[in-house]
Amino acid sequence: MAGTQRTDEALARALSAFRAGDPVLVHDFDDREGETDIVYPARAVTAADVARLRNDAGGLVCAAVSDAAAEAMDLPFLESEIDHPAAADHELAYDDRSSFSLPVNHRETFTGITDEDRALTVTKLSEAADAAVEGEYDAEDFAADFRAPGHVNVLRGAPGLLDDRRGHTELGLALAAEAGVGPAVVVCEMLDDESGAALSTDAAREYAERHGFPFLDGDRIVDALA
Template sequence: MSRTAESTGDFDAVSRVLDAFRAGEPVLVHDFDDREGETDLVYPAGAVGSADVARMRNDAGGLVCVALPNDVSESLGLPFMDDVLDHPAASSHDLAYDSRSSFSFTVNHRDSFTGITDRDRAMTISRLAPVAEAARAGEYDADDFGGEFRAPGHVHLLRGAPNLLSDRQGHTELGLALADEAGISPAVVVCEMLDDETGAALPKDAARDYADRHGFAFVDGDGLIDELV
């Protein structure tokens, strides 16, 4: 395939993903074969309902996380967990795929019950979208966050790198870059797609087939980098 044809394909895939995000639909994003080599099911956080959490549980199977940008995380007082954990397990970050983890802490919305049900997690996730917008506008801070959410909980928060894809190219940053480009709330849900038969990450071709069967947009990280950076 020529580079021109390749570029056209990347542009079309990214355009379709952006249109889907603006419509509140999930998309599939594969990062890079030489990184995690995983495909995540990615949602705009504000569009997530109980059925979406069920899909992530049943069809994806990975960890359900909400990614927030660095500036929003700063406003809300959300740290990187490896900066605050005082335990021998947190003393060395020997990740095979990156220099650090994006994990912050876990939360439940205070109106939830146990926090783990599809309904409870959807409540927590969807509420994080307007919170992120308000925090970015300087209208919501750590005290407000503590009044609405409790920790620990059942929704994992991820903190994006300060310059997103220029600093780090994980699913956290890929999803947040999509949200920025789509002009939607700066909060996205990511969940890894796993393979029931092998116990490994779902192969890219299988993830693409899943996207085709369900009418979801699929994009490679390389294509996103080419079009968004």
Template structure:
């Protein structure tokens, strides 16, 4: 007997269950946007082995996304708002109207900041920080006492109304965390193809998820269920 086709709700439910358990999930954004699949973790669940997996199996940039309200309270700017350099002028992005990048950080207890252990420390600590910030118990001075910049973990700042304003992996991951009732901090890392150097195809990303028993979902399915 053939397996019943998975519905949109089934796919989103599987991703939510995995995320709540602290497992990574794979999210493909949209064919007419970046056309990329990111491996996405709840930031608080990340350990050194997870950073190694992102380095070895994904290969993209390891970033932590924080929601707009948390970023505002912590005085984390959009980098294109504060850089005074010709390279920062006139962003001509083929896939979006602006970059989500803020600055980079290391936890002050890290050494160089780049090792799997150091990055996992920085990443995992950002989850309780985001939660405490949203609760009003943590601010920019606290952040400066705990983290230093520049560092080796890239921070991303979500759009104010998340998926209503922008449909990038930043917002998809943060909306998933909200729906899963997890701290508002998620890790995103693009999956690349070792042979071509391009973004990993959706088919190859789905195959990777199946081989490693990970949940995979299309961004449009998340939009349908979370907006």
């Protein structure tokens, strides 16, 4: 009972953080990637948040959108669109497939790579995803607002979220759905500056405690939300 209570408290804290526009650290599973991502609700991301992801996480800054939003905007899985031998056999050691869709910039950005540009692309992606799930935004609208290739990698969530796949894409989107903050999140892997490997779970927990951010293990999210 005590373990369940702690899980409930941790989840409630994470949902409150999302509703406030603050990040949550999410560790997936030791037998999967074994990585911790900093995850933000996409609608709240600022240039300062992108700087934190760059400096404190160090992985790839990606914006994940729900399957329903991606379907409405006609965003494909990238591996199915690449006509090159390198994409013919896309085996992954940790999953059945990649979540990558198109890498994009918003058309109001300049190079697309600055903190300000990426924050703009991310928040506009969130607005687009919101409108898409309401049936008010489609592929032509997306093409008018975004260009590809760009500097923010879009990830497409699995149709059944945690029932279909349990990557950071789905874990983050499940939290966002439960928090009611829209069908888009930003995820970025935390790396170790000294080793270059994934940041250890203990170090990620320490970072979360130091900065007052919630930390959740993937199995806790699955137990509560799947």
